[in-house]
Amino acid sequence: MPQTSSTNRRFVLAERPAGMPTASTFRLETVDIPKPAEGQMLLRTLWLSLDPYMRIRLNEGYSYRPGVDLGGAMVGGTISRVEESRHPGYKAGDLVIAASGWQDYALSDGSDIDIKLDPSMAHPSWGLGVLGMPGFTAWHGLVNIGEPKAGETFVIAAATGAVGQIAGQLAKARGLRAVGIAGGADKCRYAVQELGFDACVDHRSADLPGDLKKACPDGIDIYFENVGGAVFDAVLPLFNLHSRMAICGLIAHYNGGGESGDRMPLLLTSLLKRLKTQGFIIYDHYAEHYEAFFREMSGLLAQGRIKVREDVIDTLEGAPQGLVSLLEGRNFGKVVVKVA
Amino acid sequence: MPQTSSTNRRFVLAERPAGMPTASTFRLETVDIPKPAEGQMLLRTLWLSLDPYMRIRLNEGYSYRPGVDLGGAMVGGTISRVEESRHPGYKAGDLVIAASGWQDYALSDGSDIDIKLDPSMAHPSWGLGVLGMPGFTAWHGLVNIGEPKAGETFVIAAATGAVGQIAGQLAKARGLRAVGIAGGADKCRYAVQELGFDACVDHRSADLPGDLKKACPDGIDIYFENVGGAVFDAVLPLFNLHSRMAICGLIAHYNGGGESGDRMPLLLTSLLKRLKTQGFIIYDHYAEHYEAFFREMSGLLAQGRIKVREDVIDTLEGAPQGLVSLLEGRNFGKVVVKVA
Numbered sequence: 001m002p003q004t005s006s007t008n009r010r011f012v013l014a015e016r017p018a019g020m021p022t023a024s025t026f027r028l029e030t031v032d033i034p035k036p037a038e039g040q041m042l043l044r045t046l047w048l049s050l051d052p053y054m055r056i057r058l059n060e061g062y063s064y065r066p067g068v069d070l071g072g073a074m075v076g077g078t079i080s081r082v083e084e085s086r087h088p089g090y091k092a093g094d095l096v097i098a099a100s101g102w103q104d105y106a107l108s109d110g111s112d113i114d115i116k117l118d119p120s121m122a123h124p125s126w127g128l129g130v131l132g133m134p135g136f137t138a139w140h141g142l143v144n145i146g147e148p149k150a151g152e153t154f155v156i157a158a159a160t161g162a163v164g165q166i167a168g169q170l171a172k173a174r175g176l177r178a179v180g181i182a183g184g185a186d187k188c189r190y191a192v193q194e195l196g197f198d199a200c201v202d203h204r205s206a207d208l209p210g211d212l213k214k215a216c217p218d219g220i221d222i223y224f225e226n227v228g229g230a231v232f233d234a235v236l237p238l239f240n241l242h243s244r245m246a247i248c249g250l251i252a253h254y255n256g257g258g259e260s261g262d263r264m265p266l267l268l269t270s271l272l273k274r275l276k277t278q279g280f281i282i283y284d285h286y287a288e289h290y291e292a293f294f295r296e297m298s299g300l301l302a303q304g305r306i307k308v309r310e311d312v313i314d315t316l317e318g319a320p321q322g323l324v325s326l327l328e329g330r331n332f333g334k335v336v337v338k339v340a
Numbered sequence: 341m342p343q344t345s346s347t348n349r350r351f352v353l354a355e356r357p358a359g360m361p362t363a364s365t366f367r368l369e370t371v372d373i374p375k376p377a378e379g380q381m382l383l384r385t386l387w388l389s390l391d392p393y394m395r396i397r398l399n400e401g402y403s404y405r406p407g408v409d410l411g412g413a414m415v416g417g418t419i420s421r422v423e424e425s426r427h428p429g430y431k432a433g434d435l436v437i438a439a440s441g442w443q444d445y446a447l448s449d450g451s452d453i454d455i456k457l458d459p460s461m462a463h464p465s466w467g468l469g470v471l472g473m474p475g476f477t478a479w480h481g482l483v484n485i486g487e488p489k490a491g492e493t494f495v496i497a498a499a500t501g502a503v504g505q506i507a508g509q510l511a512k513a514r515g516l517r518a519v520g521i522a523g524g525a526d527k528c529r530y531a532v533q534e535l536g537f538d539a540c541v542d543h544r545s546a547d548l549p550g551d552l553k554k555a556c557p558d559g560i561d562i563y564f565e566n567v568g569g570a571v572f573d574a575v576l577p578l579f580n581l582h583s584r585m586a587i588c589g590l591i592a593h594y595n596g597g598g599e600s601g602d603r604m605p606l607l608l609t610s611l612l613k614r615l616k617t618q619g620f621i622i623y624d625h626y627a628e629h630y631e632a633f634f635r636e637m638s639g640l641l642a643q644g645r646i647k648v649r650e651d652v653i654d655t656l657e658g659a660p661q662g663l664v665s666l667l668e669g670r671n672f673g674k675v676v677v678k679v680a
Contacts, residue, residue: 270619
């Protein structure tokens with residue numbers, strides 16, 4: 001069932017999952033296309049982004065934002081085209097990075113729009129990856145929290161994912177040693193041969209701590225935490241004096257799961273190694289930094305200095321399974337859903 | 341056996357303790373007073389500081405500094421008078437904050453001296469507390485890591501201890517709500533009535549988390565971590581958005597002890613609350629900040645705006661038991677040993 005100009009397909013949250021989302025977590029509905037009031041516009045979804053944070057939003061209650069309501073449309077970043085505008089700042093045909101969620105059409109008053117894109121851009125979906133939230137996350141965590149210095153060692157897990165692939169290439173562009181962690185030989189090969197990582201360690205290895213130590217002969221200066229779990233256990237002993245950890249995600253724990261190791265080694269490492277850790281949610285930083293990021297990243301892309309790999313899902317109907325695959329680490333590159 | 345001008349009493353590390361130090365951890369020796377070579381001076385210890393970090397230095401191997409050698413003199417900060425100088429920067433009679441350790445006399449080439457004090461100062465021992473390492477620790481953790489803003493809530497444990505008493509008063513001077521945690525009703529009463537804390541919670545309470553929550557109706561913006569253990573468990577749920585934690589000590593764990601709680605809640609809090617944590621060892625910051633601190637604190641003391649409470653041990657022989665009492669939380673105020 002493709003997108004049409006007469007009905008709006010949307011996924012709503014049917015029930016809250018315990019652990020991994022299942023076939024009954026989301027429900028596909030077909031409803032009328034809404035009409036924009038004065039000050040609003042109608043957005044048509046071209047691309048939908050799938051991201052790990054979505055799992056958190058399926059839970060009840062406030063985490064860093066309120067959870068999605070039962071029966072409510074599932075949230076998500078989109079590349080959208082303005083179909084009809086009653087908003088003074090936008091006109092029909094504008095291409096924007098928006099937050100329309102898992103649906104064909106949505107109303108917007110402009111407050112959910114990050115930026116206008118060039119309507120003729122070759123790869124609009126990049127606005128959900130390298131030029132959007134994940135790219136901005138990579139840039140902010142590396143640059144503003146990591147405070148990178150040439151020659152330092154930077155480590156990131158999910159190295160070929162939406163954030164990892166950009167963070168690693170940015171680290172290389174700034175003269176750091178970039179070490180990735182990824183699931184499987186294919187991803188590791190891609191990280192090193194295509195993305196330019198200095199090394200990449202397979203987290204399925206029988207000896208992840210030993211492999212990571214070998215890949216980081218001078219220890220770790222900056223760790224970008226987006227996973228948690230066993231990866232963190234391997235990282236912790238390798239922190240150097242005055243190292244930094246940017247915490248942007250804990251995907252290993254989003255589906256629940258219990259103990260993850262004792263707290264004491266982390267606190268003691270913080271003290272003795274003078275480790276700085278900083279959790280961040282990238283939405284806090286758009287006002288201050290997004291335009292600087294977008295300018296820098298657009299420039300790097302124009303110069304061909306950043307490679308982009310996407311994992312494309314061809315239909316909106318594929319979104320639920322796509323999210324599960326992402327949470328299981330079965331994606332290879334930034335996951336985007338081609339809606340229109 | 342008092343200090344004399346003919347022999348040097350000193351405590352050496354006799355055996356490494358497993359857990360709390362015991363009567364056989366240290367051994368008192370009497371040796372000759374050393375002679376300064378060119379470029380050196382002979383220091384006579386007037387006051388010796390006892391501090392929690394000393395427990396770490398009893399362990400073998402490197403922590404943030406190497407452990408004390410078996411048979412070596414026990415380390416420690418001192419207020420010392422120059423007895424004889426062959427160093428161009430110092431003359432006999434100078435009063436200095438030094439690091440002579442647990443002994444009557446020591447040689448120095450000046451590299452262990454933090455600062456010269458006014459030889460006529462009324463309370464030389466304050467150079468080991470409010471004007472020395474603990475005061476500087478309080479100031480740096482609150483000011484440079486905590487980034488305090490008037491109206492925020494600041495929490496510190498060991499509130500009447502060497503660091504806590506200064507940090508709390510500094511926080512009040514900057515317009516924060518200061519909440520202390522201390523062991524017992526006497527210390528809590530002192531923290532509130534004498535030091536000016538807004539509230540103080542007894543960590544021996546049957547419901548520390550509940551009591552702390554009541555004392556922090558607006559949550560916690562800055563936590564000064566010097567304890568760990570159950571205190572940290574009570575603090576963690578109360579962190580506000582964009583809160584900060586300065587980690588300067590973990591006294592609850594210095595004698596060993598096992599699990600301290602799962603790591604995951606700390607990482608998740610870091611992420612969702614955008615918590616910043618920063619471990620620090622104050623020795624890193626003397627070159628950059630100590631003089632600014634000393635000037636500010638001297639001024640506050642001159643204005644009578646900072647109260648100081650010391651817990652004085654009258655003889656060098658009392659140092660080993662004094663350290664045990666400190667690690668057990670039985671001191672009341674900054675612990676100093678009157679050596680001369």
